[in-house]
Amino acid sequence: MTSTQIVAHNSNGPRAIVPRSAPPQSYLLPFGKHVYHVPASAVKSYPKWANQEIKTGEDLGALLATKAPEKWKPFCQPDYLCRIEGETGNCVYTTFHVPGWPDERRFLRLISATVAAKNFESIKDEALEKAKADPPLKKHQQVRMDVLDWTKERDCPNRAQINPEIEKWDVVTGTELAKSCFKAPEPKKRVKPGSSADEGLEAKRKQYICAEEFVKQPPGTTYKINEVGGLLHVLFYRTAATCVAEEDEDDQ
Numbered sequence: 405m406t407s408t409q410i411v412a413h414n415s416n417g418p419r420a421i422v423p424r425s426a427p428p429q430s431y432l433l434p435f436g437k438h439v440y441h442v443p444a445s446a447v448k449s450y451p452k453w454a455n456q457e458i459k460t461g462e463d464l465g466a467l468l469a470t471k472a473p474e475k476w477k478p479f480c481q482p483d484y485l486c487r488i489e490g491e492t493g494n495c496v497y498t499t500f501h502v503p504g505w506p507d508e509r510r511f512l513r514l515i516s517a518t519v520a521a522k523n524f525e526s527i528k529d530e531a532l533e534k535a536k537a538d539p540p541l542k543k544h545q546q547v548r549m550d551v552l553d554w555t556k557e558r559d560c561p562n563r564a565q566i567n568p569e570i571e572k573w574d575v576v577t578g579t580e581l582a583k584s585c586f587k588a589p590e591p592k593k594r595v596k597p598g599s600s601a602d603e604g605l606e607a608k609r610k611q612y613i614c615a616e617e618f619v620k621q622p623p624g625t626t627y628k629i630n631e632v633g634g635l636l637h638v639l640f641y642r643t644a645a646t647c648v649a650e651e652d653e654d655d656q
Contacts (some may be wrong), residue, residue: 492570
């Protein structure tokens with residue numbers, strides 16, 4: 405299915421626009437540090453709708469940060485998919501309608517090869533089974549259904565996705581820039597092994613004291629391991645509790 409609406413031309417001809425958008429809004433393809441216009445001639449299948457299950461920018465960021473097929477399955481239905489073809493291959497994308505962010509549906513989000521390989525075949529089987537009770541698919545419906553036949557090996561074997569820079573598609577600049585609700589997940593702080601004093605001590609103990617009989621730690625002590633000039637120094641310190649106990653014994 406193709407759209408009959410056309411917005412301003414660029415160096416690659418008419419731009420692909422969101423179906424039924426009024427006024428017409430062009431699709432935008434994020435790639436690397438830039439966002440690109442997509443030529444209408446590159447779109448082989450338009451989506452019928454933008455998916456409405458994402459409610460916040462945080463939810464969108466969490467989804468885009470994962471390639472878990474089960475989390476992506478609700479967004480891989482044929483009515484939500486857009487197929488784009490260029491010289492560097494052809495890939496499948498989807499869009500999102502997020503409350504309060506009218507421009508979000510313009511941003512094309514890649515369906516990764518991992519997600520497609522796991523979800524597309526089962527979704528097509530489910531859709532065809534459901535369609536048995538319905539009238540035969542119309543031409544534009546069949547085009548959207550055929551998007552689920554996409555495979556990386558056949559359709560984009562040499563890249564993870566279409567490269568709009570190599571395609572020489574126009575970069576979105578100035579007043580044409582739109583704002584996405586996307587919010588990247590907060591990075592999780594990882595505690596490296598040995599980052600605490602106790603863990604560091606234990607790491608050194610495991611590194612240098614491989615046999616239990618090599619060094620026996622006296623009861624009621626702490627220890628410190630130093631390597632100086634190729635020699636290993638193990639220093640034991642009596643704890644405060646041990647010192648008090650010895651003083652009590654001396655007083656008796």
